[in-house]
């Protein structure tokens with residue numbers, strides 16, 4: 322099969338023919354139709370990832386995939402050749418205490434597609450434990466729509482709806498209008514919240530408005546905390562940091578009203594694992610909650626898929642660029658420069 326192979330960190334991926342994946346009894350081999358290029362791929366390409374297998378080379382990245390089932394292992398019950406499917410990037414074993422309590426995203430034996438095993442920057446992929454970790458894609462959801470649901474959309478959905486416990490009518494500030502941030506804007510808006518999007522790029526803020534933000538703040542020109550306090554007359558009920566920079570973590574926490582909740586969705590590239598200082602006296606006095614959010618557990622998938630199927634969410638609107646696998650290195654180069662808005666998807670392998 323054709324693949325873009327990571328041979329050395331921070332060096333161009335090598336596009337070449339590699340051995341086809343091997344089918345296991347509990348696995349499924351997919352022919353891929355769309356693979357999103359995500360900031361997490363960029364982090365992995367740079368060598369920032371800390372999962373045990375993330376630094377093995379050579380390796381195939383890519384974790385936002387949809388495709389068609391080509392081969393099924395002998396133990397597979399839920400899928401057959403020709404099925405359209407979507408792949409969640411965090412996969413559980415289904416048996417550890419966290420999976421049993423419905424929190425597959427923090428499974429003791431969690432497997433991250435494209436990190437712990439070869440991912441979707443290739444024409445084909447093998448998904449282990451597929452009956453648990455693969456979902457049927459309804460006919461009216463395109464592969465392009467589905468490509469962002471395996472990572473950004475599901476990450477934003479879990480962060481805003483579950484960890485953020487969002488309620489209709491809430492003021493919600495969202496720092497960062499990249500893939501996860503824009504997904505969060507769309508989801509929070511669909512759930513009836515009033516969203517304020519914060520970014521330093523006017524082009525990204527324009528997209529946030531298109532996705533439903535009722536107000537935008539360019540934090541290069543304005544003090545975001547003051548602007549949010551003024552717009553909301555006191556602060557947001559929920560604030561999401563979709564960036565992971567110490568300034569945005571702090572600003573997000575300081576944008577909250579009393580009893581507000583901060584959700585950390587953005588991963589830090591800080592070499593100290595994101596170690597950052599926080600205003601603990603304010604957190605104490607305001608009874609602020611500071612909550613982590615990582616991907617989305619498998620049981621939340623059907624709800625997200627239904628919202629897309631019914632037209633409440635349009636993940637495909639995030640896609641601003643379709644590329645061939647051969648052009649993947651340019652997509653990483655754009656991420657180095659933090660240029661471009663929206664999402665790039667590989668649709669030709």
Ligand SMILES: [Zn+2]
Nearest residue numbers: 359361472473
């Ligand atoms: Zn991702």
Ligand SMILES: [Zn+2]
Nearest residue numbers: 414417420428
């Ligand atoms: Zn588990």
